[in-house]
Amino acid sequence: MADKIALEIVTPRGRALTASVDEVTAPSVQGEFGVLPGHLPLLAALRTGLVTYREGSETKRCAVGAGFAEAGPDKLVILTDEYADREKVDPVVVRKDLAEVQQQLQKLEAVPIAAPDAKAADAATAQARAEREVLIARENWLAVQLELYGDPPFATQRPYEQFGPSPPPPEEEVPQASDESK
Amino acid sequence: MPSLKAIRKRIASTKATQKITRAMKMVAGAKLTRAQQRIVALRPYAVKTGEVLHSVSRTMNEANEESGEALHPLLARRAEKKALVLVLSADRGLCGAFNTNIHKAAERVWAEKRAAGAEVVFATVGRKAREYLGRRGANVIQDFTHIYDGLDLDKARLVTKWLVPRFEKGEVDSITLVYNEFKSAITQKVTHEALLPLGNGSGPARPEAGDKFGPSDLLYEPNQRALLERLVPMYFEISVYRALLESQASFFGAQMTAMDSATRNAKEMIARLTLSYNRARQAAITKELMEIIGGAEALKD
Numbered sequence: 001m002a003d004k005i006a007l008e009i010v011t012p013r014g015r016a017l018t019a020s021v022d023e024v025t026a027p028s029v030q031g032e033f034g035v036l037p038g039h040l041p042l043l044a045a046l047r048t049g050l051v052t053y054r055e056g057s058e059t060k061r062c063a064v065g066a067g068f069a070e071a072g073p074d075k076l077v078i079l080t081d082e083y084a085d086r087e088k089v090d091p092v093v094v095r096k097d098l099a100e101v102q103q104q105l106q107k108l109e110a111v112p113i114a115a116p117d118a119k120a121a122d123a124a125t126a127q128a129r130a131e132r133e134v135l136i137a138r139e140n141w142l143a144v145q146l147e148l149y150g151d152p153p154f155a156t157q158r159p160y161e162q163f164g165p166s167p168p169p170p171e172e173e174v175p176q177a178s179d180e181s182k
Numbered sequence: 183m184p185s186l187k188a189i190r191k192r193i194a195s196t197k198a199t200q201k202i203t204r205a206m207k208m209v210a211g212a213k214l215t216r217a218q219q220r221i222v223a224l225r226p227y228a229v230k231t232g233e234v235l236h237s238v239s240r241t242m243n244e245a246n247e248e249s250g251e252a253l254h255p256l257l258a259r260r261a262e263k264k265a266l267v268l269v270l271s272a273d274r275g276l277c278g279a280f281n282t283n284i285h286k287a288a289e290r291v292w293a294e295k296r297a298a299g300a301e302v303v304f305a306t307v308g309r310k311a312r313e314y315l316g317r318r319g320a321n322v323i324q325d326f327t328h329i330y331d332g333l334d335l336d337k338a339r340l341v342t343k344w345l346v347p348r349f350e351k352g353e354v355d356s357i358t359l360v361y362n363e364f365k366s367a368i369t370q371k372v373t374h375e376a377l378l379p380l381g382n383g384s385g386p387a388r389p390e391a392g393d394k395f396g397p398s399d400l401l402y403e404p405n406q407r408a409l410l411e412r413l414v415p416m417y418f419e420i421s422v423y424r425a426l427l428e429s430q431a432s433f434f435g436a437q438m439t440a441m442d443s444a445t446r447n448a449k450e451m452i453a454r455l456t457l458s459y460n461r462a463r464q465a466a467i468t469k470e471l472m473e474i475i476g477g478a479e480a481l482k483d
Contacts, residue, residue, distance in 0.1 A: 010230060012335050012423065014223030028403050043234065044403035045412055068412065070234055079230055081335065130343075 003037050006075040007053055009064065009083055016083035017062065023054040024076050026069050035071050042071040046080065048140040050148055061086065063148045065141050082141055089149045098142040098153060105135050186466065189459040193452060200448035206276065207441035214367060214434035221364065221427050228420045235413045242406050254414045255350045259379050265300045266323075266354040267291055268345070268377070270361035270429040271311035273330055277433055278440035280362065280370065281310040287372040288315065288360050295358075303354065307341065307426070330430055338423035345422070346415065349378050361425045362432035368439050370432040377421060 007024055009017040024035045027049025035042075045068045052061050065082030108128055143153050239257065271284045288304070288311065295302045305324040306312040312325045324344060329337050348354050357378040362370040402409055 010227045012224050012227050012420070013220075015226060029408075030404050033403070040401055042401040042403060043238065043409060045409055066412075067416075068234070068409065070230075077230060079227060079234075 004074065005035060005037055005039075007078075008075070009051070009062070009078045009080065011080055011083050017085075019053065019055060021053040021055050025052040026064075026076070026078065027051070028069070035076050038073050039071045039076075041073075042069075044069050044071070046078065048082075048137070048144050050144060051078065061148060063089075063141075063144045066137065084145055084148065086148055089145045091146060091149050091151060094142050094145050094149070095153075098139065098146070101135055101139045101142060105132065105139065108132050108135065184462075186459065186462055189455055189462060193455045193459065196448050196451050196455065200445055200452070203441045203444040203448060207438055207445060210434045210438040210441060211367075214431060214438055217427060217431035217434055218364075221424070221431055224420070224424060224427065228424055231413070231417050231420055235410075235417045237400070238402075238406060238410055238413060241400070242410065254410050256346065256414045256418060257379055260352070260355045262295075262298065262300045262355045264354045265295045265302050266305060266345075266348065266357045267295070267302060268305045268307070268341075268357060268359050269311040269315065270359070270425060271306065271308035271314075272429075272433045273309045273327075275310065276440060277437040280433055280436035280440075281314070283370075283372045284311060284360060284362060285314045287374055289318070291358055291360055291374050292320065300355075305345070307429075329426065330433075333426055333430055335419070335423055338426050339419060341426070342415070342419045342422050345378075346418065359422075359425055361429045362436075364428045364431040364435065367435045370436055378418070 004020045004022060005024060007017065007019045007021045008015065022037070025032055026035070026044070027047055028044040029047050032049070033042075033044065046064065046066060048065050049063070050061050051064050052059060054060075062083065062085040064078060064080040067078060067080030069076060069078045071077075108131060139156070146153055267288060269284060269288045271281050275281065292302050302321070304311075304315050304320050304322045305326070306315060306322055307326045307329050309327070312322055315322050326341055326344075329341065345357060349357060356376060358374055359377045360372070360374045363373040365371050
């Protein structure tokens with residue numbers, strides 16, 4: 001069994017990070033999960049959040065956007081749209097962007113948001129919802145950068161970025177998992 | 183024989199043109215390098231996404247083969263009644279046969295689909311394709327402009343955000359992409375590939391064959407279906423983005439080559455003109471000398 005994990009963070013702009021580490025914690029949509037050497041193969045959807053990794057006694061953190069992660073006994077590959085490490089975060093710029101995004105979101109609050117499954121949803125509401133989703137994702141990304149910097153903004157009441165359809169209730173998941181293992 | 187002044191003027195104007203083509207060649211070269219870098223940077227991401235998607239959809243296919251139901255709206259296969267062809271051309275000319283090749287390929291795909299009994303509609307990226315297909319009387323239902331200026335993933339998303347609902351709602355049954363694939367700075371290959379429905383199960387075998395865990399042993403969080411919901415659009419976005427990048431790099435490559443040969447042609451032309459200019463000048467001098475000598479001879483007598 002390997003005693004190190006090859007951590008790799010890949011973005012559309014290239015390989016953002018490659019490191020040989022002892023332990024990684026990544027934010028999946030169901031909560032944070034840790035990976036130690038010898039982890040079972042796992043494919044997890046990630047949400048915007050902080051990835052913590054430990055090299056020897058040194059612990060580092062970086063921020064990633066939504067994406068997914070593939071873990072194996074000796075590797076963890078994270079595929080994501082966004083990546084930032086602490087040195088790259090410019091809190092002044094990020095705070096300014098965040099304020100702008102929040103302002104735009106506030107404007108959109110006025111537009112009634114129909115439920116995603118409402119049939120009568122006209123084009124305007126659909127577009128408002130799409131815009132809102134993009135803005136929320138952006139807000140989350142900016143907020144997590146500030147969190148990485150060590151100065152997280154106030155939490156909002158807004159829902160976290162939507163992930164696929166509405167999450168299935170946990171009791172449904174159990175029989176499905178047993179089906180797949182057959 | 184044209185006058186000395188006329189030749190001089192032509193030389194000057196050819197030189198000016200050569201300066202422009204040389205500058206354009208260098209600009210295209212610099213932009214090409216950047217576009218190439220972006221393709222290289224995107225590659226690991228694209229490869230990995232495709233790999234994971236194929237392994238997930240394959241295991242899911244095995245799991246519910248008999249149900250016959252599509253795993254994801256974007257993976258649905260339908261009889262091809264209405265086909266959408268997305269043509270990626272350039273916004274500008276001065277790039278050799280780049281646009282012509284694309285137009286020919288689009289025309290070919292059009293004829294093929296029509297022969298198969300499908301109605302064909304077009305979506306275009308780039309001014310040239312829109313103009314050409316418009317002239318040919320094609321049904322261009324959407325045109326994306328200014329995609330190439332500052333091309334990034336967000337710009338590519340503008341295209342995919344429009345394409346995906348068309349397919350999901352069943353307005354079109356297939357989407358074909360026609361673009362120039364970047365081979366090297368001097369060669370481009372016109373490619374047409376079926377973009378949607380995404381081919382499932384046909385992906386390359388997972389490289390780590392020596393792994394003790396097969397793909398079906400993977401754990402999924404939260405579950406396979408939800409993962410697929412995210413992976414499929416991501417893969418689709420990446421495919422379109424890659425094609426856009428390839429097309430852009432090809433354009434710069436083609437432009438660089440075209441401008442290089444234009445510069446060379448201008449050089450040849452200047453050499454030719456200079457030769458005839460010198461010849462004309464020599465003739466004029468000789469004529470003048472003859473006149474002077476003739477005059478002197480006449481005075482002697």
